[in-house]
Structure formats: C-alpha cells, structure tokens
Amino acid sequence: MARRISLKTAVNEAIDQAMQLDPTVIMLGEDIVGGAGAPGEMDAWGGVLGVTKGLYAKHGDRLLDTPLSESAYVGAAIGAACCGMRPIAELMFIDFMGVCFDQIFNQAAKFRYMFGGKAETPVVIRCMVGAGFRAAAQHSQMLTPLFTHIPGLKVVCPSTPYDTKGLLMQSIRDNDPVIFCEHKNLYALEGDVPEAPYAIPFGEANVVREGRDVTIVTYGLMVHRSLEAAATLAKEGIDVEIVDLRTLSPLDIDTVLESVTRTGRLVCVDEASPRCNIATDIAAQVAMHAFKALKAQIEQVAPPHTPVPFSPTLEDLYIPSAAQIAQAVRRTTGGK
Amino acid sequence: MARRISLKTAVNEAIDQAMQLDPTVIMLGEDIVGGAGAPGEMDAWGGVLGVTKGLYAKHGDRLLDTPLSESAYVGAAIGAACCGMRPIAELMFIDFMGVCFDQIFNQAAKFRYMFGGKAETPVVIRCMVGAGFRAAAQHSQMLTPLFTHIPGLKVVCPSTPYDTKGLLMQSIRDNDPVIFCEHKNLYALEGDVPEAPYAIPFGEANVVREGRDVTIVTYGLMVHRSLEAAATLAKEGIDVEIVDLRTLSPLDIDTVLESVTRTGRLVCVDEASPRCNIATDIAAQVAMHAFKALKAQIEQVAPPHTPVPFSPTLEDLYIPSAAQIAQAVRRTTGGK
Amino acid sequence: MAANNPFPLSRDALLGCYRRMRTIREFEDRLHIDFGRGDIPGFVHLYAGEEAAAVGIMSHLGDGDRIASTHRGHGHCIAKGVDVGAMMKEIYGRKGGSCEGKGGSMHIADLSKGMMGANGILGAGAPLVCGAALAAKFRGKGEIAICFVGDGASNQGTFLESLNLAAIWNLPALFVVENNGYAESTSRDYATAVNSYVDRASGFGLPGVVVDGTDFFAVHEAAGEIIRRAREGGGPSLLECKMVRFHGHFEGDAQTYRANGELEDLRANHDCLKKLAAQLTSAGVASAAELADIDRQVLALIEQAVVDAKAAPLPSAADLLTDVYVKY
Amino acid sequence: MAANNPFPLSRDALLGCYRRMRTIREFEDRLHIDFGRGDIPGFVHLYAGEEAAAVGIMSHLGDGDRIASTHRGHGHCIAKGVDVGAMMKEIYGRKGGSCEGKGGSMHIADLSKGMMGANGILGAGAPLVCGAALAAKFRGKGEIAICFVGDGASNQGTFLESLNLAAIWNLPALFVVENNGYAESTSRDYATAVNSYVDRASGFGLPGVVVDGTDFFAVHEAAGEIIRRAREGGGPSLLECKMVRFHGHFEGDAQTYRANGELEDLRANHDCLKKLAAQLTSAGVASAAELADIDRQVLALIEQAVVDAKAAPLPSAADLLTDVYVKY
Ligand SMILES: Cc1ncc(C[n+]2csc(CCOP(=O)(O)OP(=O)(O)O)c2C)c(N)n1
Ligand SMILES: Cc1ncc(C[n+]2csc(CCOP(=O)(O)OP(=O)(O)O)c2C)c(N)n1
Ligand SMILES: [Mg+2]
Numbered sequence A, B: 001m002a003r004r005i006s007l008k009t010a011v012n013e014a015i016d017q018a019m020q021l022d023p024t025v026i027m028l029g030e031d032i033v034g035g036a037g038a039p040g041e042m043d044a045w046g047g048v049l050g051v052t053k054g055l056y057a058k059h060g061d062r063l064l065d066t067p068l069s070e071s072a073y074v075g076a077a078i079g080a081a082c083c084g085m086r087p088i089a090e091l092m093f094i095d096f097m098g099v100c101f102d103q104i105f106n107q108a109a110k111f112r113y114m115f116g117g118k119a120e121t122p123v124v125i126r127c128m129v130g131a132g133f134r135a136a137a138q139h140s141q142m143l144t145p146l147f148t149h150i151p152g153l154k155v156v157c158p159s160t161p162y163d164t165k166g167l168l169m170q171s172i173r174d175n176d177p178v179i180f181c182e183h184k185n186l187y188a189l190e191g192d193v194p195e196a197p198y199a200i201p202f203g204e205a206n207v208v209r210e211g212r213d214v215t216i217v218t219y220g221l222m223v224h225r226s227l228e229a230a231a232t233l234a235k236e237g238i239d240v241e242i243v244d245l246r247t248l249s250p251l252d253i254d255t256v257l258e259s260v261t262r263t264g265r266l267v268c269v270d271e272a273s274p275r276c277n278i279a280t281d282i283a284a285q286v287a288m289h290a291f292k293a294l295k296a297q298i299e300q301v302a303p304p305h306t307p308v309p310f311s312p313t314l315e316d317l318y319i320p321s322a323a324q325i326a327q328a329v330r331r332t333t334g335g336k
Numbered sequence C, D: 001m002a003a004n005n006p007f008p009l010s011r012d013a014l015l016g017c018y019r020r021m022r023t024i025r026e027f028e029d030r031l032h033i034d035f036g037r038g039d040i041p042g043f044v045h046l047y048a049g050e051e052a053a054a055v056g057i058m059s060h061l062g063d064g065d066r067i068a069s070t071h072r073g074h075g076h077c078i079a080k081g082v083d084v085g086a087m088m089k090e091i092y093g094r095k096g097g098s099c100e101g102k103g104g105s106m107h108i109a110d111l112s113k114g115m116m117g118a119n120g121i122l123g124a125g126a127p128l129v130c131g132a133a134l135a136a137k138f139r140g141k142g143e144i145a146i147c148f149v150g151d152g153a154s155n156q157g158t159f160l161e162s163l164n165l166a167a168i169w170n171l172p173a174l175f176v177v178e179n180n181g182y183a184e185s186t187s188r189d190y191a192t193a194v195n196s197y198v199d200r201a202s203g204f205g206l207p208g209v210v211v212d213g214t215d216f217f218a219v220h221e222a223a224g225e226i227i228r229r230a231r232e233g234g235g236p237s238l239l240e241c242k243m244v245r246f247h248g249h250f251e252g253d254a255q256t257y258r259a260n261g262e263l264e265d266l267r268a269n270h271d272c273l274k275k276l277a278a279q280l281t282s283a284g285v286a287s288a289a290e291l292a293d294i295d296r297q298v299l300a301l302i303e304q305a306v307v308d309a310k311a312a313p314l315p316s317a318a319d320l321l322t323d324v325y326v327k328y
C-alpha cells in the first residue's frame, strides 16, 4: 500500500523498518535522539531537522547520541561494522566530512582490498547535502564527487521519497560502505511510497522522463530542476529525456550511453562544484564510449567555481536553475 | 646559471631561497628537521625522505618540527597565514589529508569568500603524491582531484626539477592557499635548474612535445610515461603533442583547447583514480568547448577503480603504463 | 564617585563593558524577534546570556590580539569591536555587511579587529589560534590569540590536538571553554567524560581555571591573569566559563530537553547583565538611570542597524564570482 | 618444577609466551636482514624490543577479542595468533599472504583472529576499537577491544576523541600507549605536553596505569587487571608501556638522533626477551637449554616462512581488480 509521505518520513521509515528486520542495525549521531543527559524530554530532537524523531521510542538504545567527535563515532560505526553490526552513522552535514574523512576513505573504503577480500564493512553514513538553506559555505556543499572518486565507497543520492526509502533500505542491507546523501531541500517533497519494506538495487539509473532530442543526466535536487526545464523546452518543441542516476557509485553508465545513443545530445547537470564533478565524469565517459553518437558538444551545468554564498540573492544565483539548464539544452540542440 | 639537480634538491632550494628572500616564510611539519628533543644529531632527518635536510642549519627555528597532529599544525599554518606569515606546512603524504581536510577545504579555501574578500591566506601545503613506492593503499594515492574540486584552493603538480623550483617559489609568494604535490617517484629525476630564484606563473600549461596527430593532456609522473609512449608512437608514424598542465587549479584550458583544435584528437592521462578525476575534467571541458574540432572519441587513461595494491607485481599493473597510453592513442587515432 | 570605585576598571571602562554587554543582548534579542518574523535567513545561534564571558575577556585585548570564534559568534564579534551595523547587514545578507553578505551569521569576521571569524565547523578555531599565536610569537610584540570553544566542541580532535601543540610550543594562546551545559540538545555531562576542564587541561600540561561565566568581574579577573602570563611568554592556559544560554540552540529550537522552569530560573537568577548592573549600582559606580540611558542608546543603535540593514542593497550577480582568490 | 612456579601463568603458558616473543624477535631481525638485502619492498617498521608488551597483553585475549594495531604491527599480529607464514608471504607481496599480497607490512589483518589490521594512518585504530567494543557490548559476551597507539600517535585527534567516547559509553575498550620514546626521529618529550599518560587519561575520565613495557610480568599483570575490569563492565582504561625500539623508525633509518651508545645500552640492559629468559631460568621454570630449543624451533619456523614466501606465486593481473567491493 503506497501513501504519500515526505522524503524526510521516507528516511525515518526506512531506518525504522531496517531496525525491525535486523537486530544488528544500530544508529549513531549527534542529537539523533536528543536530550541525552538533559533534564527534559528524551527524544527531544530526532536529529537537527527531526528526521529520526520517534525512532528512539521504538528502538531505544540502538540509537546512540554521540559527543561532537565525528572521527570517533563515524570510525566507531566503521569498526562495529567489521565486527558484525550494521551501523548507520549520521554525519549531519556532508560539509563536516573534513574532520572524519580518514575513517571513511582510508579505513572503511579500503579494508576489503587491503585485507585481501577478507573484510566486510556494512556501514551507512547518512548526511545532508546541497544548497538553498541559506546556510552558507560550510553547511551547503554537495561534495558527492569527493566520495565518488574513492574506490571502495558507494555513493547514493536519491531524488524522490520512493527512491529514498528503497535506496536507504538497500544501503543498510548492503555489505559495502555507503555514503547516503539526503538533499535538505527535498525533505519536504512528498510522493507515493509503499508501506512494506523494499529495496532498490544500486547501479540502476531511472529514466524519469523519456524524450527524443537530448539527454539530461543528473541526480538529487537537480532532477526536479531538469524536469522544470524539460517542461519549458517541450513547449519549444524540444523533447528531453532525463536520467536520474540515483547511485553515483556504482554508476549505471549503460543507461546513460543507451540514452545518448538514441538522442545524440547530452547535458550533464550537477549541483556540485564544477571541477572534477559528476557532470564532468559522465561527460567524459560518454565522450569516450559513445562519441560516434554525439551530434553536438556535451554541455555541463554546474554552479560557479566558488564557495556557496550566504545571501539568498547570491545563493539563488549560485544553484543551477531550470533556466540555465534549458539554456544549455538549447545550446546543444541549436535551438532544436 | 643552470646546473643539473634533482627534483628533490629543487624543492629544497626553492624553500631555502624563499626563506632568504622573505622573513615571514616559515615551515611546519613532522620531522622536517628531525631529532627534536632527542639526544643525538639535530637536523637528523630533513623530512621522511630527506627533502628539507640542511634547511634548519641555515634558517634555524623558522622550521618547526610538529607533533603528529596534522589538524593542529596544518591549521596553525593556515591561521598564521591569516596573520601575516607565509607558512609552508608539510603534510608528508597526501594520503593523510583525511585527518586535517577540514582546515584545508572549509577554512583556508573559504576564508576569502566567506569574509567578503577581506582575508588573504598565503599558505602552502606540500605533500608527496603517487604510487610506485610499494607503500600500499594509504601512502600511494594521487588525490589531486579532491583538492582541484574545491573552489578557493590552487593545486600544483610539477613534472620536472625546473618546474618544481619555479612553481614552488610561486606557491610561496602566492597570496592564495596552494596544495603543492610532489611525486615521490620523481624526486630522483635530474634536470637543468637555474641557481637564481625564479617563479613560474600559475595557469600556464607547458607543451612538452609538439605534435600534429593527437594531444595528450597530463601532469606529474604521467608526463614522462606519455613521452615514452610518444617515442614509441613516433616510430609508428603517430605524432603526439603532450601538454603538461603543471597547475591543475588554475587550469590553462586555453592551451588544451588550442592543441586539440589543431590535432582533433585527445587522450587524457591521470594517475588519480578514474572517477571524477583530472582526466574526466579535461575531457569534459574539451567535449563542451572544442567538440567541433574532435575527430574521434576522447580517450582517458587512469588506474582501475581500486585502492593502490601493495605487491609490486600488482602496483606495476595499477599505474598507467606507457604501453597503455600508447594503446589509447592508437584507439583514438585508429592506428594513425 | 570614581574615588569609591571598588572595581579594577575605571568607571568609563566599566560603563563601556556594560554597554557592550547590553549591545550584545539587544542585538540577540532583536534577532530572535526578527528571525521569528521570517526576516532573517539561515541558521542563527544567539549568544544572549553569555555576554559576561565575551566582554570580560575581550576587555583585556587590543586589535593586535586575535580571536577565533564559534558558530555562536555575535557576542565575540561585538565584544571584539566589530561594527554592529555591518554585522546586522551581514546577517540580513546585504552589501556593506561585514562579509558583504557572503558569510552570514556563522561566518562574521573582521581581521582588522583581530576577529578571525565565527566558524560553522566545531573546534576549527583552535588550530587557527595556534597559528595566530605562533605568528604573534614570531612578531614578538606580546600579542596573544584566544580560541573560544563550546563545551560540546571541546570533544573535537582539532581542539584537543591544539591544546597539545600550544603547550609544547609554549604559544601565547588561550582556550576558553564556554560551558553552557548543552551542545544542541545534548547535556554536557552526557557527552564529556570529565567534570572539570581543568583536569582536561592538565592532561595536556596546561594550567586551567574555572570561573562563573555569568559574573563579569570573575571572568575579567581570571582572564586578566592568564592573558598577562601569556603576553609575558608564560604560555597557554585554559579558562572554563560556566554560563547559561537564554535562547534555543538555534532559532527555531523548542528546547523541550530543558527542565520545567529551567529557562525562567536562568533568566531570573543567572542573568549576567542584571548581575553587572546590580554590582555597578550597589557600589555606587553608576546609577540605575545612567544604565537605563545606556540601554536606550543601545536600543536605538540596534534599531538603526536593522533599519540600515533592511535598506542596504542586495548583492548582485557580479558579486557571486568575486573574492574566491586574490588572483586566479 | 611446576610446583615451584612462582609466576601467575602455567609453565606451558609461560613457554608459549616466550615462544611468541622469540618468534616476533626472529621475524623482525630476519626482515631487517632481508630488507637490507633488497628482498623486501615498501616501508617496514620493526617491533623488535617491544615484544613483552604485545605478548604480555595478548596472553589475556581470545579470538573474540579485537585489537587494532599501528604501522608497527608485526608484533601485535604474531601475539594475536596470526599465521607467521601468511604474514611473511604478505610482506613479500605474494599470493597466500594474510592479505593476498594486497596489503603489505602496514596492513596485515586477520579478522578471524580478532586482528583488525595494522594501519598506515596514525591514531586511526582508536575509533575502530570503540566500534569493536560497542559491538562487543551489544553482543554481551564479555569480549573487549584494544587499541595500540604509539607515543607520537597519542597526539592525534582521532585517538583523543576516542578516549572520551569510550569513557562516556563505558565501552570495554582499552588503549595501550606504546611509549618507545620516539616518533620517527622526534623525541616523545618534545612532542607531548605531559609527562604521564595517566594524567592524559584522567583528562578524559579514564583510569590509567604505567608499566615497564620491557618486563613481561609487569605488563601481564597490569593488563590482566584492566582487561578483567573491562570484561566485567567496568569500562575503559589506558595502559602506558614504557619500552624501547631496537631498530630504526623504519628500515633504512640511520638513527643519528640517538645518543652515542644508546642502542647498545638498550640491547644490553633493556631487552625484554633476555629479561624473560633470565626470570624463567632463575626461577627454575625452564632451563637455558629448553629455551635454546625453542629458539632453534622458532629460527626454523622463520626460515621456512621465508623459503615459502619466496616460493609462493605472485598475484596476477586478475587479482588487481578483485576485492574492492563485496558486490558492485
Ligand atoms: C564538526 C561539526 N560537527 C557538528 C556541527 C553541528 N553543530 C553545530 S553547533 C553544535 C553544538 C555545539 O555545542 P557547543 O560546542 O557546546 O556550543 P554551544 O552551541 O553550546 O555554544 C553542533 C553539534 C558542526 N557545526 N560542526
Ligand atoms: C596521520 C599520519 N601522520 C603521519 C604519519 C607518518 N608516520 C608514520 S609512523 C610515524 C611515527 C609514529 O610514532 P609513534 O606513534 O610513537 O609510533 P612508533 O613508530 O614509535 O611505534 C609517523 C609520523 C602517518 N602514518 N599517519
Ligand atoms: Mg554548549
């Protein structure tokens, strides 16, 4: 039975059901319960935006509030994952990765290879990504490319409540370390989500709109901006296909190549900084593997090479807009 | 007067001369002097591979050995840079960035923008990069893409002793934060280097070999592998142009585009992991800005999406070889 | 009157400190209201209730002394002399703001005043302060640098490493733990495995002092002592200020983790401004009317700052791309 | 003879410990020679001289107890029961190595023995051990986890944060500081701003103990006490072992930072193996001949390990791409 729930609720439900299904699932993070040691309400916060609210009431001490020590508790989640647990660590904002990146990219990501295939590290690191919250340079980054670059990590960034629940459940049952990116500006988005637990396999992109003239490849919030752009372009007679990658690593390059082979045109849209990002990654792979199919230059739409500005005026200019995406499509289709 | 010196000596000389020229230049790092507090020789190490050996004798306490606390001392270098000094911090291996990345990417990189243009952070972070030392997964990474991705940072990776001295002197006098990457397998490389101080401007790529048929874009150790490949290919009648980027951020895309516009063919070679790396970045920019000039697919040569293996047998297979580069060139030229 | 002044500061200096504390309070209380109205974007963390610490410490500093602040930075800024009008514009995201609208509440800085920035990353100021102190040591003019850190952030590795670094290099660096009992909704006692920060400091060879952070004079005295020592080459120390937070962790926080009546009690019995006012008036250093006069002036100042901020121009598209590098 | 055994371990157990210590010594001294010959690639950090710590502690552990090691990991591996032949193959980069040749000296692990890996990143084991201890707490079988850390690495934020985390969660986690006086060429006293790690532990609410790490029995006893407490839910502790390093920081280190005669003195007067041998023989628990016999067996074992390693197949191109993910 599907109901309309928000993406935020989908996260909560996925964790709740995973905890019901598997007693080794635990969760660690700052204020994910809230009120630890305080005189008032326990479960006071459920995370900084209330995403995990209510889980403590159901699962008790399997959710642990942590001190402000990301290296220690993200590392602890990784260590516990090597010892039979399936921990979820909440990093709050992905921007905080700089104080705990070693545990993620040199430890979790590399154990299996360094140890000759003898380790499994089924840990999920959940974090908020993206701009638009007027939270400025240190709380608004996308940073997905940094994790996608690292062999040994899997990187997920859903665009809908349905995908969120299914991909998070897969992340938790997956036997490799997963970086699960939740766009803070999508938490309120509602959509149909089945009540029963389900998992969406990694490495399967989703064609969210079929079209003949040009392929847009993107993920996260930019899926929605691209859909907006497509609606505008439809009126101009340009028929856009949109591929939502859903998982950035593993990457479903086949779906991308197949689409571009049909349309002959590609626009890669990314909310991450422009250098060495997901858009350039996709563009490069297509320029290598489907060059013959290309009828025009591959356009990339990304924010400028600047930190995320605070002022709403500037931040709105910073985030790639539907208009910019449409413009890029027009450039590569030559107006059509 | 130019003499032949090693790349390692070029690093030492650049720091030495910068310290002579500017009293605000200081240097911080683990064992960069060596023997601190120990009963034996002072200046016992000069860094883990002896690169800074002898500088303490010349400049005394302007070189400070640090505790094993990268966040604290890299951050201290950044803080001092905001307060009138020009510090050089040695991170030893770039692989250690995970314990101090926040100070680099959220602090140094963003101060100027976050503070509305009112800060200058003239810090240099020197580190060793690259594989081939049989040093395994946590001491062999390239990781240049992670820094190149970040707005506010400059990223340098020289391939010759001459470039090393000139670019390091520029890095030290530069007013922005610079990540200076030294390939440990190039330290022994010798080349002509003028004795007098000189600086090479950032954002100027170097065409290290001119050719008509295909452009290879690369940097660091891969420049030399590419030259080897070009020599082989010359015998097959394929005339290769090689662009050594030297600085990855800022990027001299003009030289790349100009070259590809002439040759019509592009191979991007990178020692960094394949996803979201420098090779994909260049490929994507060319596919966007010089598409019409392209006669064939853009090839990329990079290691596999795996950590760096320890076993010499495997590590040699891991690092892109001249043969692989030549093969990629043949693929995009169709044998010619 | 001055003859009878029992305090270690002149009447003028005392009234100046009172004015700064009042300015912080008024600034914060006004933001609380304007945020509630939806006028202010982003995350806003208010310093109200903690003023005695910032002002008590900063009263010993000059522009050549550096501080690194936290996410809860407005109080440190004002106490360090950052222009209140520019701060308000910054928080409103306007041109003419301390950071031209690019930083916002969490990133206000003014290097000309020795204010190295509020910081959105917990603990990040500590290494920076080691660097500022190192630079001061090289300059040799007796300048110092101070890192502010919350009780929660005192568990960050960056902060802990810095204690050790400052100690072994004998830096003129001070670490002020602003212990307001909470990190977001989590109590200090849950998250921190030691009761006294003096013990934590000892573990890094640093002397430590604890003071009642709601008592301006206690802070002033303790800070004066360790600042003097640092200026004279005596090295780093840690100062714990036990204090209270009057608003939520950030604006929008329902604070259900507090005990019933906790906030009322704090405001009634642990208000550092009320305390200072009482101390000044009962010693006869200033009359209630004089203080009320200052209060009115501060109110007008803040009102004007809001009016000016709202009237200030918004940044434009061109501003988006500037100030990333000095030269690129 | 057993009747007169004055030690807290049976004769068999004692001879087993002696054998392990001797195995580590022989393993390391052999690597020293083979590295010098150019047979061994990469960075190699030798544990020789520090054996009493690893074996003294590990003699209390079972396979269900976890340890996280350092860059100087061979001794911890052997003491924890990792197969010496597989280790040698690993260091030679061969198939059949503990990590199939993919990890090398700095990354030997054997999760089936509770050995969570040597680690090329200083301090990185501490958070992992918190996790292992947390998992043990959830399992509730009285298992524990131990983090080894060098005196130098004890200044890493990751390690310091972990002390606090282990304390507030009352984890069955132990932190062993292997204080050999140096981090690379830098002396402990230069880099660490406190003389006693017990004081550092106190700053995180942890009990701490210092022992002579070259005295097997001292280590055994101190470790036994804190391990028992941890198993019973008494929480984490820190154990400082004062010890000596017989070789350079890594192979190739000229060690000019040492005092004249320092190494000779260490080897003559602070050799934990000699000490244990003397204690065993003088108490009459074992004869010199019996120990010499063990020594010969160990020598043969190591010789065989080297022969086997050199004969083992090299990894092949296909191996390059496997083991990155469980499934991708
Ligand atoms: C590295 C990092 N982790 C987490 C956060 C999110 N965060 C912001 S403020 C805060 C609580 C800080 O508590 P404390 O240090 O006591 O300061 P206070 O807010 O009480 O002044 C948290 C967890 C952050 N900004 N940076
Ligand atoms: C994060 C990090 N920083 C620096 C290094 C380089 N490094 C390897 S071993 C070492 C010294 C370690 O000293 P200590 O912790 O005392 O251990 P010991 O070598 O004495 O056993 C250093 C600096 C590293 N591997 N990781
Ligand atoms: Mg607090």
Ligand SMILES: [Mg+2]
Residues within 6 Å of the ligand: D150, D151, D152, D178, D179, D180, D181, D182, D183, D184
């Ligand atoms: Mg040591």
